[in-house]
Amino acid sequence: MAATTLTSGTAPSTRPRLLRRVLWVFQIFFGLFLIGASALPKFAGQKDAVETFTLIGWGQWFRYVTGAVELAGGIGLLIPRLAGAAAAGLVGLMTGAALTHFLVTEPVWALLPIGMGVVFALIAWDRREQTRDLIRSLKR
Template sequence: MSTQPSARPVLSPVAHRALWVLQILLGLFFVFASAVPKFYGDPYAVLIFEEIGAGQWLRYVVGALELAGGIGLMTRRFAGPAAVGLVLLMVGAGLTQAFVLHGGLLVLTPVVLGLLAAAIAYGRRETLRTGR
């Protein structure tokens, strides 16, 4: 019998299931509503990255990061790290929206997505320490 405390925070079964639902929904959003349009050249995605001025290569990089993060959210092992990565990506998106694109209320989208990802990162913080 181990005398060390458990590395996993204790979540109620309801909180655990709610976190999984959030992970799956946010993961599907990042994969299908955010990454896929960037890869197939959705006109709005192309326009946004033209306005940013860094080139279309950045659209593919951001799409790849969103795809990896979305898939990661839907796995037990990578949910925490994926959520942290998506928080950082959404910080960059929010700053870009605010200062480069002058997006006004459009800044709320990456802020809300970042906060949801932060809640997942907090709830799955054991995967950040243990890798399990």
């Protein structure tokens, strides 16, 4: 029998609708936030972004890479088939951001990526079946 069969007879898509709706609200909010308020200022060379990445010390190329990952993750959160995979990737990005804030910039700012990372982890967990299906379709 397939490993995805549940003993209760319910499909993963019939999980509580309230949780799914709440997560969609977070997905839309954070997707738009990552695109408009986080990635685009990095690409535009906003003064704060340039100063932050100068402080980090890896060069401005890293600002563009970070912006590209945020843009891709934000778009992925808005596409149902990609939402779980995008959220999983964003957990890694938020881990790096939290460590950077804690070790290089201002430790209290690590709370924001930690909180976002927790939400992304919940989204990735809730969308895990869609992510498995996506991976299977890529293997074909």
